[in-house]
Amino acid sequence: MKAKVTAHDVARLAEVSQSAVSRAFTPGASVAPETRERIHSAARKLGYRPNAIARSLITRRSRIIGLVMSYLENQFYPVVIERLCQALQQDGYHVLLFISETEDADSVLTDILQYQVDGIVMASTTLSSALANHCIDAGIPVVLFNRVAQLGAMGCYSTSSVTSENREGGRLVGELLVSKGHRRIAWLAGAENASTSRDREAGLCDALAAAGLPLHARGVGHYDFAEARQAVLALFRDPANRPDALFAANDHMAIAALETLRTELGMQVPHEVSVVGFDNVPQAAWPSFNLTTVQQDVEQMVDATRTLLFEQIGGQVMARSVSVPCVLIERGTVRVHTPHAHNKTYETT
Amino acid sequence: MKAKVTAHDVARLAEVSQSAVSRAFTPGASVAPETRERIHSAARKLGYRPNAIARSLITRRSRIIGLVMSYLENQFYPVVIERLCQALQQDGYHVLLFISETEDADSVLTDILQYQVDGIVMASTTLSSALANHCIDAGIPVVLFNRVAQLGAMGCYSTSSVTSENREGGRLVGELLVSKGHRRIAWLAGAENASTSRDREAGLCDALAAAGLPLHARGVGHYDFAEARQAVLALFRDPANRPDALFAANDHMAIAALETLRTELGMQVPHEVSVVGFDNVPQAAWPSFNLTTVQQDVEQMVDATRTLLFEQIGGQVMARSVSVPCVLIERGTVRVHTPHAHNKTYETT
DNA sequence: CTGAAAGCGCTTACAG
DNA sequence: CTGAAAGCGCTTACAG
Structure with a gap:
């Protein structure tokens, strides 16, 4: 293991002062072009690179x-x-x-x-x-x-x-769901104290309020896959009172929801329930999910x-x-049709 | 913005030398317990923390x-x-x-x-x-x-x-596929110059050789989702000559394969073709994929x-x-049955 | 146990 | 343009 080569070593070889070496490696410092060249070639010969630690110490x-x-x-x-x-x-x-x-x-x-x-x-x-x-x-x-x-x-x-403009993003999703005829919209929160989750929820509620709709149900998944699954199971426990749409605070939980809905609850997305996420992670675009979401x-x-x-x-x-700004990415997890009779029933009860 | 507090400042307040301050923050250095305590409390008062940059410079x-x-x-x-x-x-x-x-x-x-x-x-x-x-x-x-x-x-x-013991992992997969009756096993390589890809392929080929089987086909996906998709499309282009199993050099490509097979080729996994990956990434366990793989x-x-x-x-x-060592994780993308008549046909040609 | 001193490898006024 | 010198904030022999 060779001893570390320092500016002094380069100075000696190039027959200049150590300060000159320093200048040769400082953009904008005043050195004669030929001096700089001589120094650089000496440095190259020795494999010298300035020590960033020493530099940090002096430059703060x-x-x-x-x-x-x-x-x-x-x-x-x-x-x-x-x-x-x-x-x-x-x-x-x-x-x-x-x-x-x-x-x-x-x-x-x-x-x-x-x-x-x-x-x-x-x-x-x-x-x-x-x-x-x-x-x-x-x-x-x-x-x-x-x-x-x-x-x-x-x-x-x-x-x-x-x-991102999280509240606006949440509102966009709310408006989309309302416009597609959903009436029983549920929210799957991330962490209660996370501003992202709160702001997106506020946006959703803005849109619901504008349409005169209440938030139908609410779960908390702490931005975690397993917890999101649990929350979805709870949200859809009562077959007579299920949401017709679920907006998750991020894609990670939306995908957990999709998986749970399909595999464990045997529900069709978006036929029986629409699902929307937030982030637009790479997986959201995978065919298996084809998730409608908001892109950050x-x-x-x-x-x-x-x-x-x-x-x-x-x-x-x-x-x-x-x-x-963030933008709504419409893919395949929100139904395009008007409400089914099934939903209408609930609407009028 | 307060000037940065240094060991000198602490030394002054604690009425010791700067060396003593240094020792008080060096585990194992020789300082009287009471001196150390006085120094620490002075440090706490001033919000002092040793400068890691300066320390690095001197300790190398x-x-x-x-x-x-x-x-x-x-x-x-x-x-x-x-x-x-x-x-x-x-x-x-x-x-x-x-x-x-x-x-x-x-x-x-x-x-x-x-x-x-x-x-x-x-x-x-x-x-x-x-x-x-x-x-x-x-x-x-x-x-x-x-x-x-x-x-x-x-x-x-x-x-x-x-x-990981990549070659062994590849062999495990090869043996699994052979034991389930596959005869037309294809390999989806990562990068040709990556040792991971080469070693896993070598393991697969070991198992095939032991069973007297050739490698049926081979594609290259460069560990990339889109390229893996292209490679799969090419591998399955000829309906009369399709692989009955595909082993991908990692899960990322195996998932791409799964998506392509199902969505674009309309093939059933594992009914018509088995798919195996490598890594056991979190998504491999998601119900939509339920991917058989090798865990690193x-x-x-x-x-x-x-x-x-x-x-x-x-x-x-x-x-x-x-x-x-790595371990085979058997999930749902390898068929459990003996070969169909369909495959037998090819076997005897 | 403790302090004074040297030095880690640089940058940057300051003279020349 | 260039060099000598001071100094960034520490650690660590070396004495005491």
């Missing part, structure tokens, strides 16, 4: 972004990781990944902070207001991805966030995340919340 | 592992990320994640190396031998995850790797990865290759 910029994730089984998040990582790599940043399975992101965060990250992205997790304040004090921008911060004491958000625009969300991050790195910009 | 250990991934749509990899990250976090290490969509992992690697990672895990990617040598020279352990290195000039592996033991693979990594960090241990 690590060019590392901490990414906190909690649950990768929902395929939405792998897609996010992939896009975000690639975009950040192109910006010259790197991603330190943390998995915080528990909702206790705090312990993981103090860990992150020791690495002097330039910014933090938290997907599907929120941080305590204590920690949020700590980050603000330390000048480390945090952006919540697919979650919205609680309102702070001042009535403004203390942490930036990027989401990951590209735009990632762009917004970068913008928010970079405007706050260095600059003293206020936290802000961005929400990007 | 970053406690960062670089993880290179290329393709997260195959759900096997998110599962790997999740487990590996968590395990490494518990070991006191952190994960710098790199996505290298292209097969050109080299450019991404030089990037990683600047961050002075203590080790590198490459999943579903291989590195050039030039770069492998560079890592060896630099004393940075590399472990290939789910890929095996090319044999080096010395006839031994120059890079460590952990895989991610837990064991992750453990082996850590072992390999840690024995090479610091120590001058040779690279070695570990393969962990």
Whole structure:
């Protein structure tokens, strides 16, 4: 194992000072073109690359972004990781990944902070207001991805966030279901304290209210496959009082619902019940599911995340919340027909 | 934004030297218990945490592992990320994640190396031998995850790797299919240059050879959903000469095959054709697929990865290759019956 | 057990 | 354009 080659070694070989070597590797620094060339060729000869750790220490910029994730089984998040990582790599940043399975992101965060990250992205997790304040004090921008911060004491958000227009997305689904003649619409919530779930539900309820319809039933699946299954079983337990449509807070649960409905309850989708999800994960497009859903625009969300991050790195910009439009993807799990006699019966009871 | 608090600030408040502060945060260092306590309480008061960057610079250990991934749509990899990250976090290490969509992992690697990672895990990617040598020279352990290195000039592996016993897994599937009376078994390869695909195919061929059967047909799906679909279409184009079983190099392609077979070719699985995958991704267990497959033991693979990594960090241990046993998971996509007359016909032609 | 000092590998004013 | 020097925030022999 060769000793690590440093700027000094290169300097010696190129017969310049160590400072010159540093400049040769700093874009925009003032070095004579031929000097730079001599240095680069010496570096190449020795296999030299600047030590990013040493650079970070002196510049107080690590060019590392901490990414906190909690649950990768929902395929939405792998897609996010992939896009975000690639975009950040192109910006010259790197991603330190943390998995915080528990909702206790705090312990993981103090860990992150020791690495002097330039910014933090938290997907599907929120941080305590204590920690949020700590980050603000330390000048480390945090952006919540697919979650919205609680309102702070001042009535403004203390942490930036990027989401889809979840309420609008929920409303779109509500209107679609109503327009197709559904009257017994059920909601399958994610986690009760997740802003995504609450906002989508609020949108659904907006649409129902506009049509003079009540929410027919409600279950909670905690964004989990097995729990979603249980909730669906409960929702459809009484054959005389079944929903004619189910809107799940995300695709992962919508697929669980589809599976449960077909396999365990022997119901036809969309003939007997319509199902809609949210996210548009890759599987939603698979023929077996062909799931009608709301697409979250990951590209735009990632762009917004970068913008928010970079405007706050260095600059003293206020936290802000961005929400990007989402679009209804109509596939095959919502019936196209007017209500059956079957449903009409219930309508008039 | 408060100025960052350093060991000096804590030292001042606790009325000790900066060295003492450092010792108070170094497990096993020699400090009087009461001094340590005074320092910790001062640190708590100031919100001090040691700067991991500075520590890395001086100790020449970053406690960062670089993880290179290329393709997260195959759900096997998110599962790997999740487990590996968590395990490494518990070991006191952190994960710098790199996505290298292209097969050109080299450019991404030089990037990683600047961050002075203590080790590198490459999943579903291989590195050039030039770069492998560079890592060896630099004393940075590399472990290939789910890929095996090319044999080096010395006839031994120059890079460590952990895989499943892929050939054995392939053989298990071959034997299962043969035992259920299949005679026209087709193979859907992943990438031709991927050791996983080659080894599983070799295992399948072992079993076929033992039964005196030829490989009936062969397609290549490059581990991609859309390409797998195309390959399946080609494999089943001629209705008079269709395979009676299809073994795909992974679940992701097996699911693509299942979808294509059912939706586009109108074939019944397993009645008309059996399908088997490899990995046992979460979706394989979903009722719509209920896919017979070979389970890769991610837990064991992750453990082996850590072992390999840690024995090479610091120590001058040779690279070695570990393969962990995998187990056949029989679900519903392989027929249980003896061959139909239909197949017998072909047997005798 | 504790402090003063050297040094990890860089960047960046400051002179020249 | 270039070099000498200071310093980023730590760890770790070395004395005491």
